[in-house]
Amino acid sequence: MLLRQRTSANIRRDAIRMAVQKANAGCLACAQSYFKLAKQHGSSEEEIAQAIEKGARAGGKGISRRDMLKLAAGVVVGVALGADVLAPRRAEAASAYYWGTDSNSATCCNLPQNFYIGRFGYGTTGSTLFFNTSAAQAAGKSGTYIYWGLVGPAIRPKKTTPYNWGVKQADTAIKQWSSNANAQYVGGTTIFADIETGFGGWKGGNSRFYNNNQQVVQGYLDTIAGNSSPAFHPGIYITLNDWGYFFGTAFRPTQTFVLWIAGCFTCGSQICAPCPACSSTESDVENLLQTSVGNTILGGSQMVLWQYWISNCSCGDFNVAVQNPALGFTPVSSSTTYNSGC
Numbered sequence: 080m081l082l083r084q085r086t087s088a089n090i091r092r093d094a095i096r097m098a099v100q101k102a103n104a105g106c107l108a109c110a111q112s113y114f115k116l117a118k119q120h121g122s123s124e125e126e127i128a129q130a131i132e133k134g135a136r137a138g139g140k141g142i143s144r145r146d147m148l149k150l151a152a153g154v155v156v157g158v159a160l161g162a163d164v165l166a167p168r169r170a171e172a173a174s175a176y177y178w179g180t181d182s183n184s185a186t187c188c189n190l191p192q193n194f195y196i197g198r199f200g201y202g203t204t205g206s207t208l209f210f211n212t213s214a215a216q217a218a219g220k221s222g223t224y225i226y227w228g229l230v231g232p233a234i235r236p237k238k239t240t241p242y243n244w245g246v247k248q249a250d251t252a253i254k255q256w257s258s259n260a261n262a263q264y265v266g267g268t269t270i271f272a273d274i275e276t277g278f279g280g281w282k283g284g285n286s287r288f289y290n291n292n293q294q295v296v297q298g299y300l301d302t303i304a305g306n307s308s309p310a311f312h313p314g315i316y317i318t319l320n321d322w323g324y325f326f327g328t329a330f331r332p333t334q335t336f337v338l339w340i341a342g343c344f345t346c347g348s349q350i351c352a353p354c355p356a357c358s359s360t361e362s363d364v365e366n367l368l369q370t371s372v373g374n375t376i377l378g379g380s381q382m383v384l385w386q387y388w389i390s391n392c393s394c395g396d397f398n399v400a401v402q403n404p405a406l407g408f409t410p411v412s413s414s415t416t417y418n419s420g421c
Contacts (some may be wrong), residue, residue, distance in 0.1 A: 087120040095122060095130045128221075128406050176365060177400040181226070181386070184395030185214035187354050190361070192217040194224065194404035196271065196339075197261065201228025201278050203247055205255040215264035222404045224267030225259075226316055227252040229299060231280025231325075232291040241291040245298025248272075249313075253306055269337050269408040271314035272299050275321060283324040292325045293332075300334035312409055315377075316386075318342030319421055322377045328417040331379045335410035339384040339398075340375050343421040346392035354394035364399050373401065375420035381411040382420065 098113035114127060178186070179194035186192040195218040197210035215223040227248065235244035252270050256262065274281070274296070282288045296315070303313035314337035321342075322328070344350065344367055351357035364387050375382040388397040402408050 090120045091117045091122040091126070094120070095127060098127075099130055131406075175403070176361075176368070177402070177404055178361070179218060179222070179398045179400065179404065180211070180214050181396045181398060182209040182390070183211050184390060184397065185211050185217065186397075187394070188357070188360075190353055190397070192222075194218050194222040194267070194398075194400060196224045196226050196267075196398070197265075198273070199225040199227060199252065199255040199259045199261070201273075202230040203251045205251065205259055207260050210261045210264075212261065212264060215261070218404070220264060220266035222267065223265050224269055224271065224404070224408070225252070225256060225265055226271035226273045226314075227255075228278040229272040229274050229295065230278050231282065232295050233282050234280040235295075241294035242298040245295040245300075246302045248295075249299045249302035253303070253311070256311075267404065267407065268309050269312040269314045270303050271316050271337070271339055272296070274315060274317045274325065281321075281325055283321075283326075286327065288325070289327045289330065293330050296326070297332050297334070300332050300336055304334045312337055312407070314339055314383075314408065315380075316341060317377070319375065319377070319419055326378075331416045335380045335412045336378070337383045337408045337410050338375070338377055338380045339386065340372070340377070340382045340420075341386040341389070343372050343375060343385065345387055345389055350387055352392070352394055353388055353397045368399065368401070372420045374418055376413045376415050376418040379413055379416050381413045383408055383411060 094113045094117035098117065117127065177193035178191045179196065180186055180192065181196040182198060185195075192214060195211065195214040197215060198206065198208065199210070200206040229245070229248055232241040232244055235241065236247075239247070249270075256265065256270060259265075281292065283292065300313045300315075303311045313334060316339040318341045322330075346352075349367060350363045351359045353360045364385075367387070368385065372385050372387075373382060375385075383402055384398055384400045386396060386398045388394060390396050400408065
């Protein structure tokens with residue numbers, strides 16, 4: 080039995096390695112066969128995704144990085160690989176951006192549902208409100224993530240430091256990730272902190288508030304990043320104005336995070352509303368990403384997701400990502416601490 084397990088492990092390793100090599104060489108049919116072999120010998124989706132991500136970063140002469148990411152997404156969600164994998168699709172005609180919604184919003188008007196981010200709670204309280212199961216099912220488990228309403232230090236429990244208040248909230252979010260009634264839909268291992276006045280406890284506009292606010296965030300980021308089983312990436316959802324108001328533009332946490340930016344050209348005149356259907360929505364968003372929004376940096380972390388439309392304007396909450404959600408959102412560190420892309 081032990082020998083058989085070692086043999087299967089070797090087969091999995093070699094099959095995945097060959098699959099990535101063949102994909103880089105442009106032979107998708109070959110890659111398909113090797114991935115099938117790896118799965119037959121017990122290879123997990125996570126193992127395959129990690130190998131493909133390394134291959135995507137390495138690139139290859141026969142397949143572009145964008146097409147390698149398409150290939151990866153197909154494998155992770157169980158789509159059969161073939162010539163149609165690299166065929167142009169409306170969502171990716173111009174670039175490898177990914178489209179999604181959050182909270183109560185599901186996609187509409189022919190926009191793709193590549194990912195979905197729903198709320199699992201706030202403070203130290205779990206919740207099933209603001210989670211759209213239809214959107215989660217459309218995005219698939221690997222493309223579904225959660226956000227957590229982070230409460231500020233002004234209403235923290237007695238005898239609790241601001242840092243430990245961030246820790247307590249992160250601990251609850253981690254527990255909810257696996258125990259919430261909607262946990263069955265979630266596979267994405269980035270947990271976003273939603274930082275805004277609506278969750279309470281945030282005061283700003285003056286440097287005397289900065290330190291306590293910063294400590295809550297630091298405690299949250301350290302705890303999410305320090306979890307080992309599973310390993311999480313911390314994320315932050317925030318507007319550019321709130322970042323400066325609560326923390327000051329010089330704040331740089333010791334942990335990098337997945338930046339989900341809001342309030343930057345959101346619902347602006349340069350973007351056609353996603354609902355009702357508008358043929359230029361995607362190109363409008365892509366143009367702003369390439370010329371301005373994509374340059375946004377807060378706390379030394381560069382933008383990965385952007386909420387370009389919000390339900391207060393109409394339609395719902397619509398987002399775009401520059402990373403493949405099926406492979407997991409990861410922080411992008413910058414030597415610059417702060418830069419406005421708005």
